[in-house]
Amino acid sequence: MAVTRQDRPSGWYLAPAVAFFGAFAVLPMVLVVYLSFTSWNGFGFPALSGAENWTRLIEDGRAWDSLWLTLLFMVLTWVVQTPIAMLIGVWAAGHQRNRAVLSSFFFLPLLLSTAAIALLWAAVLDPNFGATQALPFLDGVNFLGNTELVVYTVVWVISWQYIPFHTLLYQAAARQVPQSLYEAATLDGAGRYRQFFTITLPLLKYTVITSTVLMLVGSVTTFDTILILTGGGPGTATRILPLHMYITGFSGFEFGYASAIAVLLLLLGAGLSLAVTSATGFRKMQSQQEGM
Amino acid sequence: MSLRRLTRVTTQAGALVLAGALVAACGSSGPAGGGGGEGGTGQVWALEDAALNPIEEASIERFNEGSDSGELELATFGNDPYKQRLRVALGSPNAPDLFFNWGGGNLKEYVDAGQVEDLTGLLDENPELRDAFLPSVLAGAELDGANYGLPMRGMQPVVLFYNQSVLESAGVEVPQTWDELLAAVDALSAAGVTPIALAGTQAWTELMWIEYILDRVGGPEVFQAIRDGEEGAWEDPAVLESLEMLRELIDRGAFGNDFASVGYDVGGASTILAQGDAGFHLMGSWEYTNQLNDSPEFVEAGDLGWTTFPAIEGGAGDPSNLVGNVSNFYSLTSSSENKEAAREYLSTALTSEEYISDLIEAGDVPPVQGIRDQLAETENGDYATFIYDATADADNFQLSWDQDLPADEATEMLTQLEQFFLGTQTPQGFVDAMSGV
Missing domain, CATH: 3.40.190.10 (Periplasmic binding protein-like II)
Structure with a gap:
């Protein structure tokens, strides 16, 4: 049956989505861009200040340190999370014994709120009263007080928090891989590793991209875990750019300058996901299951 | 890239950014509460x-x-x-x-x-x-x-609390002057305890130290000039001198090695004092109530002591001056x-x-x-009358900088101070950074 123009739903069906998107996404973004050209401490009305916030941002060494730290976090969390999430996800998609029981343990962090996770780890890693101090080989290691170690500590906690979510993505995707491909491969004599690398991994390609984009964008929007765990400290050792924006805006009440940082984050997040989606051919959404 | 392709890619990217932003935004929501006005309640x-x-x-x-x-x-x-x-x-x-x-x-x-x-x-x-x-x-x-x-x-003035039995076993008297405090720090270090408990994850605890030293060295006028935003107020020699004295205290190991990861809200620094792992703790007067709730046996044994901040010889500030929440x-x-x-x-x-x-x-x-007698009759009368007398006798009561300075200046100052305690900022660097704000 030929699909004619009349058969398609009216454009008005789109209205609720457009209204929602406009009110809660486009409008705030426009306002943030406007605010980034003003000076406003929360009282009265924002006063236009030209490009002052932007020249300040260019000269602000702390903002650039934060940006660099954000990129470091982005890379480290990706490197830690992706292999672990993929392996657990593929495993959890199978039909092994005890899979359901163990999976529910792996997904446990997903059930905890960010605040609970941050407070939990802060207590576990406390240099005076934490559980780690009872372990012989970790005795005396100051996970949250050492300005170099703390970066890896935070990467660990954030990975612990988000791996279950990405595992869920990989589990769902791995379940979609047709069983017949594995049967054919087994007939051809491929072992388990060969099957993983030539069937599972290529078919998970788009899931890897989705998961990657979520991680990259997550790095430029999330700060709650770090805020509670370290407050960006010691000093500024873990003050990533979103947290720098929060502190500037909601402790210093410099909403204009904080908005300039927000715009930078917005561009960074949009740019990164754009780069990833177009570089990988994600947007084509071709079927990966030709002949199936 | 064709325009259509660009639009599509942008839309996809935008949708993903938003998904991330929404996930992040779900965590925070303002407190519920009634607005007033209109002549009602x-x-x-x-x-x-x-x-x-x-x-x-x-x-x-x-x-x-x-x-x-x-x-x-x-x-x-x-x-x-x-x-x-x-x-x-x-x-x-x-x-x-x-x-x-x-x-x-x-x-x-x-x-x-x-x-x-x-x-x-x-x-x-x-x-x-x-x-x-x-x-x-x-x-x-x-x-x-x-x-x-x-x-x-x-x-809520800031008070120097101490653990009486820790001081006794190290042979330390309650310090009345800065030099006595330095000597006490050395003696406590030698005895193998952290001389001073400090909840360094929260910069406002570090702030109490620089405020008291600056008050004793420079007096209330320095604070007034800084608050009024006078030109060159941060460059007052008293500020640099105070920072150098604080640097000396930190470098002596007065706060131990772990302070950067000790919290106050979770009871870290207070517990260290109560357990006898530290000699002193400089904290707001509310610390007494906290100790009473969290470590009642410590307070009841009479081990929790309190005194005013030591005098600094040759300084312009009166030793009766207090800082804290007025x-x-x-x-x-x-x-x-x-x-x-x-x-x-x-x-x-x-x-x-x-x-x-x-x-x-x-x-x-x-x-x-006129409530001194009433205070003396209460269960914790000794402490309550100490606070009452200290504030009634104080020549000046300086409000904490994190409340007294404009929010943007206070935020920058707290960041600088954290770095200063970690040793990544020098006294001169602190002064330069603050006078640039």
């Missing part, structure tokens, strides 16, 4: 406090029963949300009628924005009201000779539509006998005249 906003909120609530209820000028209602908020919410609400139709604040520069920002009613007239009409409060505390809400708030909670104040918004009720509440309820004795019973030391 007057709104009173205060900071959350499990012990004090019921007392404030009861005071307002008593007022509502006996008054025909209008009714009031209390709404409470946590610390950070409170500051954000108040700032946004002032000047909007949702502004409260009476609001809690810390006085000093914190209040000055609101006054400068034209949002606060001058209460000098109220005090002039009721001289007995003015005389009821300790003058040094009432002065905390005075700006350019006009009064903008009345004290409504206890005084008190908390209720201020009246200029847009209030319940001014009559609010004024009546301010002039009658805050000095009422019931309110004051409720506060004393809760362990607070209210800044009102």
Whole structure:
């Protein structure tokens, strides 16, 4: 049956989505861009200040340190999370014994709120009263007080928090891989590793991209875990750019300058996901299951 | 890239960014609470406090029963949300009628924005009201000779706490001077304990040290010049000298090695003191109540000691000077539509006998005249009278910088201070950074 123009739903069906998107996404973004050209401490009305916030941002060494730290976090969390999430996800998609029981343990962090996770780890890693101090080989290691170690500590906690979510993505995707491909491969004599690398991994390609984009964008929007765990400290050792924006805006009440940082984050997040989606051919959404 | 392709890619990317932003945004939501105005029930906003909120609530209820000028209602908020919410609400139709604040520069920002009613007239009409409060505390809400708030909670000066048995076993006397403090630090280090407990994850605990040293070295005038934003105020030689003295203290190992990851809210530094792992702890007067709740056996054994900050020889500041939270104040918004009720509440309820004795019973030391005997009779009379005498005798009571400086300057100062304690910022670097703000 030929699909004619009349058969398609009216454009008005789109209205609720457009209204929602406009009110809660486009409008705030426009306002943030406007605010980034003003000076406003929360009282009265924002006063236009030209490009002052932007020249300040260019000269602000702390903002650039934060940006660099954000990129470091982005890379480290990706490197830690992706292999672990993929392996657990593929495993959890199978039909092994005890899979359901163990999976529910792996997904446990997903059930905890960010605040609970941050407070939990802060207590576990406390240099005076934490559980780690009872372990012989970790005795005396100051996970949250050492300005170099703390970066890896935070990467660990954030990975612990988000791996279950990405595992869920990989589990769902791995379940979609047709069983017949594995049967054919087994007939051809491929072992388990060969099957993983030539069937599972290529078919998970788009899931890897989705998961990657979520991680990259997550790095430029999330700060709650770090805020509670370290407050960006010691000093500024873990003050990533979103947290720098929060502190500037909601402790210093410099909403204009904080908005300039927000715009930078917005561009960074949009740019990164754009780069990833177009570089990988994600947007084509071709079927990966030709002949199936 | 064709335009169509660009549009599609952008849309996809935008959708993903939004998904991320939404996930992040789900974590935060403002506190619920009523807005006031329109001549209905007057709104009173205060900071959350499990012990004090019921007392404030009861005071307002008593007022509502006996008054025909209008009714009031209390709404409470946590610390950070409170500051954000108040700032946004002032000047909007949702502004409260009476609001809690810390006085000093914190209040000055609101006054400068034209949002606060001058209460000098109220005090002039009721001289007995003015005389009821300790003058040094009432002065905390005075700006350019006009009064903008009345004290409504206890005084919270910063006090040097110590563990008596730790000091004894290290052969250390309670230090009266800076040199004695340095000697005590060396003796405690040699005895194998952390000399001074410091909750360094929160910069305001570090702030107490630089404030006291600067007060003893330079006196209140240096603080005044910095708060008023005078040109070159941070470059006062006293600031650099104080920072160098603090640097010396840190480099001596006075705070141990772990302070950068010790918290206050989770009870870290207080527990270290109570367990005998540290000798001293410089903290606000509320520390006593915390120790009483968390380590009652420590307090009851008489091991918790307290004293004023040591004198510094040759310094310009009077050793009786205090820093800390002078008190908390209720201020009246200029847009209030319940001014009559609010004024009546301010002039009658805050000095009422019931309110004051409720506060004393809760362990607070209210800044009102003539309650020393009443304080001495309470369960923790020794401590309460110490706080009362110290504040009544203080030559000057300096409000903490994190409340006294404008928010942007305070935020930068706290960041610089954290780096200073970690050793990544030098005394001169601190001065340069702050004078550049």
